[in-house]
Amino acid sequence: MTEGPEPTSRLLGRAQGLYTISSQGxxxxxxxxxxxxxxxxxxxxFNGxxxxxVATQISPYFTEMPIVGGTGKxxxxxGYVLSHVLPNSTNDHYNVTVLHY
Incomplete structure:
Protein backbone atom coordinates (compact mmCIF):
# COMPACT_ATOMS: atom_id res chain seq x y z
CA MET A 1 0.00 0.00 0.00
CA THR A 2 1.22 3.46 -0.87
CA GLU A 3 -0.10 6.96 -0.19
CA GLY A 4 -0.95 7.48 -3.85
CA PRO A 5 -0.93 5.64 -7.19
CA GLU A 6 2.47 6.96 -8.25
CA PRO A 7 5.37 4.47 -8.04
CA THR A 8 7.31 7.02 -5.96
CA SER A 9 4.56 7.33 -3.30
CA ARG A 10 5.49 6.59 0.30
CA LEU A 11 5.02 2.93 1.31
CA LEU A 12 2.44 2.54 4.10
CA GLY A 13 2.11 -1.24 4.36
CA ARG A 14 0.70 -4.33 2.69
CA ALA A 15 -2.72 -5.52 1.59
CA GLN A 16 -3.11 -9.22 2.38
CA GLY A 17 -6.11 -11.37 1.74
CA LEU A 18 -8.06 -13.93 -0.19
CA TYR A 19 -10.16 -13.64 -3.35
CA THR A 20 -12.50 -16.44 -4.39
CA ILE A 21 -14.34 -16.63 -7.71
CA SER A 22 -17.64 -18.33 -8.38
CA SER A 23 -19.99 -18.53 -11.33
CA GLN A 24 -22.83 -20.62 -12.61
CA GLY A 25 -21.71 -22.48 -15.70
CA PHE A 46 -0.64 3.79 11.99
CA ASN A 47 2.34 1.39 12.11
CA GLY A 48 1.23 -1.95 13.57
CA VAL A 54 -15.11 -8.55 3.80
CA ALA A 55 -17.17 -8.16 0.62
CA THR A 56 -18.67 -9.65 -2.51
CA GLN A 57 -17.44 -8.14 -5.76
CA ILE A 58 -19.90 -8.20 -8.62
CA SER A 59 -18.25 -5.73 -11.01
CA PRO A 60 -14.69 -6.55 -12.13
CA TYR A 61 -13.89 -2.81 -12.31
CA PHE A 62 -15.40 -1.22 -9.18
CA THR A 63 -16.29 -2.47 -5.70
CA GLU A 64 -17.56 -0.87 -2.50
CA MET A 65 -16.49 -2.87 0.57
CA PRO A 66 -17.40 -2.37 4.25
CA ILE A 67 -14.71 -2.18 6.91
CA VAL A 68 -15.67 -4.83 9.48
CA GLY A 69 -12.86 -4.57 12.04
CA GLY A 70 -9.44 -3.30 12.96
CA THR A 71 -6.61 -3.41 15.46
CA GLY A 72 -4.24 -0.94 17.08
CA LYS A 73 -5.24 2.64 16.29
CA GLY A 79 -16.03 2.95 7.13
CA TYR A 80 -15.76 1.67 3.62
CA VAL A 81 -13.25 0.99 0.88
CA LEU A 82 -13.81 1.90 -2.77
CA SER A 83 -11.76 -0.27 -5.11
CA HIS A 84 -11.19 0.09 -8.83
CA VAL A 85 -8.61 -1.02 -11.37
CA LEU A 86 -6.34 1.80 -12.56
CA PRO A 87 -6.44 2.56 -16.30
CA ASN A 88 -3.74 0.71 -18.28
CA SER A 89 -2.82 -1.32 -15.21
CA THR A 90 -3.54 -4.58 -13.43
CA ASN A 91 -3.16 -2.90 -10.01
CA ASP A 92 -6.16 -2.16 -7.82
CA HIS A 93 -6.62 1.32 -6.38
CA TYR A 94 -8.19 1.48 -2.91
CA ASN A 95 -9.69 4.66 -1.48
CA VAL A 96 -10.24 4.08 2.25
CA THR A 97 -12.58 6.18 4.42
CA VAL A 98 -12.55 5.21 8.09
CA LEU A 99 -13.72 6.63 11.41
CA HIS A 100 -12.07 5.21 14.52
CA TYR A 101 -11.63 5.87 18.24
Missing amino acids: NDLERLSQGIVLNFVFQSGE STLAV FRLPR
Missing part, protein backbone atom coordinates in the same frame (compact mmCIF):
# COMPACT_ATOMS: atom_id res chain seq x y z
CA ASN A 26 -19.92 -20.45 -18.37
CA ASP A 27 -22.05 -17.35 -17.77
CA LEU A 28 -19.52 -14.55 -17.16
CA GLU A 29 -22.39 -12.14 -16.44
CA ARG A 30 -23.07 -14.10 -13.23
CA LEU A 31 -19.45 -14.19 -12.10
CA SER A 32 -18.79 -12.91 -8.58
CA GLN A 33 -15.86 -12.74 -6.19
CA GLY A 34 -15.69 -13.13 -2.44
CA ILE A 35 -13.11 -10.87 -0.82
CA VAL A 36 -11.45 -11.10 2.61
CA LEU A 37 -8.80 -8.39 2.86
CA ASN A 38 -6.56 -6.96 5.58
CA PHE A 39 -4.70 -3.69 5.26
CA VAL A 40 -1.56 -4.06 7.41
CA PHE A 41 0.16 -0.75 8.18
CA GLN A 42 3.94 -0.98 8.51
CA SER A 43 5.05 2.65 8.76
CA GLY A 44 3.94 6.10 9.80
CA GLU A 45 1.30 7.07 12.34
CA SER A 49 -2.48 -1.30 13.02
CA THR A 50 -4.79 -3.19 10.64
CA LEU A 51 -8.14 -2.77 8.90
CA ALA A 52 -10.29 -5.78 7.92
CA VAL A 53 -12.65 -5.86 4.93
CA PHE A 74 -8.14 1.31 14.21
CA ARG A 75 -10.11 -0.30 17.03
CA LEU A 76 -13.89 -0.09 16.57
CA PRO A 77 -13.69 1.28 13.03
CA ARG A 78 -16.55 2.32 10.78
Whole structure:
Protein backbone atom coordinates (compact mmCIF):
# COMPACT_ATOMS: atom_id res chain seq x y z
CA MET A 1 0.00 0.00 0.00
CA THR A 2 1.22 3.46 -0.87
CA GLU A 3 -0.10 6.96 -0.19
CA GLY A 4 -0.95 7.48 -3.85
CA PRO A 5 -0.93 5.64 -7.19
CA GLU A 6 2.47 6.96 -8.25
CA PRO A 7 5.37 4.47 -8.04
CA THR A 8 7.31 7.02 -5.96
CA SER A 9 4.56 7.33 -3.30
CA ARG A 10 5.49 6.59 0.30
CA LEU A 11 5.02 2.93 1.31
CA LEU A 12 2.44 2.54 4.10
CA GLY A 13 2.11 -1.24 4.36
CA ARG A 14 0.70 -4.33 2.69
CA ALA A 15 -2.72 -5.52 1.59
CA GLN A 16 -3.11 -9.22 2.38
CA GLY A 17 -6.11 -11.37 1.74
CA LEU A 18 -8.06 -13.93 -0.19
CA TYR A 19 -10.16 -13.64 -3.35
CA THR A 20 -12.50 -16.44 -4.39
CA ILE A 21 -14.34 -16.63 -7.71
CA SER A 22 -17.64 -18.33 -8.38
CA SER A 23 -19.99 -18.53 -11.33
CA GLN A 24 -22.83 -20.62 -12.61
CA GLY A 25 -21.71 -22.48 -15.70
CA ASN A 26 -19.92 -20.45 -18.37
CA ASP A 27 -22.05 -17.35 -17.77
CA LEU A 28 -19.52 -14.55 -17.16
CA GLU A 29 -22.39 -12.14 -16.44
CA ARG A 30 -23.07 -14.10 -13.23
CA LEU A 31 -19.45 -14.19 -12.10
CA SER A 32 -18.79 -12.91 -8.58
CA GLN A 33 -15.86 -12.74 -6.19
CA GLY A 34 -15.69 -13.13 -2.44
CA ILE A 35 -13.11 -10.87 -0.82
CA VAL A 36 -11.45 -11.10 2.61
CA LEU A 37 -8.80 -8.39 2.86
CA ASN A 38 -6.56 -6.96 5.58
CA PHE A 39 -4.70 -3.69 5.26
CA VAL A 40 -1.56 -4.06 7.41
CA PHE A 41 0.16 -0.75 8.18
CA GLN A 42 3.94 -0.98 8.51
CA SER A 43 5.05 2.65 8.76
CA GLY A 44 3.94 6.10 9.80
CA GLU A 45 1.30 7.07 12.34
CA PHE A 46 -0.64 3.79 11.99
CA ASN A 47 2.34 1.39 12.11
CA GLY A 48 1.23 -1.95 13.57
CA SER A 49 -2.48 -1.30 13.02
CA THR A 50 -4.79 -3.19 10.64
CA LEU A 51 -8.14 -2.77 8.90
CA ALA A 52 -10.29 -5.78 7.92
CA VAL A 53 -12.65 -5.86 4.93
CA VAL A 54 -15.11 -8.55 3.80
CA ALA A 55 -17.17 -8.16 0.62
CA THR A 56 -18.67 -9.65 -2.51
CA GLN A 57 -17.44 -8.14 -5.76
CA ILE A 58 -19.90 -8.20 -8.62
CA SER A 59 -18.25 -5.73 -11.01
CA PRO A 60 -14.69 -6.55 -12.13
CA TYR A 61 -13.89 -2.81 -12.31
CA PHE A 62 -15.40 -1.22 -9.18
CA THR A 63 -16.29 -2.47 -5.70
CA GLU A 64 -17.56 -0.87 -2.50
CA MET A 65 -16.49 -2.87 0.57
CA PRO A 66 -17.40 -2.37 4.25
CA ILE A 67 -14.71 -2.18 6.91
CA VAL A 68 -15.67 -4.83 9.48
CA GLY A 69 -12.86 -4.57 12.04
CA GLY A 70 -9.44 -3.30 12.96
CA THR A 71 -6.61 -3.41 15.46
CA GLY A 72 -4.24 -0.94 17.08
CA LYS A 73 -5.24 2.64 16.29
CA PHE A 74 -8.14 1.31 14.21
CA ARG A 75 -10.11 -0.30 17.03
CA LEU A 76 -13.89 -0.09 16.57
CA PRO A 77 -13.69 1.28 13.03
CA ARG A 78 -16.55 2.32 10.78
CA GLY A 79 -16.03 2.95 7.13
CA TYR A 80 -15.76 1.67 3.62
CA VAL A 81 -13.25 0.99 0.88
CA LEU A 82 -13.81 1.90 -2.77
CA SER A 83 -11.76 -0.27 -5.11
CA HIS A 84 -11.19 0.09 -8.83
CA VAL A 85 -8.61 -1.02 -11.37
CA LEU A 86 -6.34 1.80 -12.56
CA PRO A 87 -6.44 2.56 -16.30
CA ASN A 88 -3.74 0.71 -18.28
CA SER A 89 -2.82 -1.32 -15.21
CA THR A 90 -3.54 -4.58 -13.43
CA ASN A 91 -3.16 -2.90 -10.01
CA ASP A 92 -6.16 -2.16 -7.82
CA HIS A 93 -6.62 1.32 -6.38
CA TYR A 94 -8.19 1.48 -2.91
CA ASN A 95 -9.69 4.66 -1.48
CA VAL A 96 -10.24 4.08 2.25
CA THR A 97 -12.58 6.18 4.42
CA VAL A 98 -12.55 5.21 8.09
CA LEU A 99 -13.72 6.63 11.41
CA HIS A 100 -12.07 5.21 14.52
CA TYR A 101 -11.63 5.87 18.24
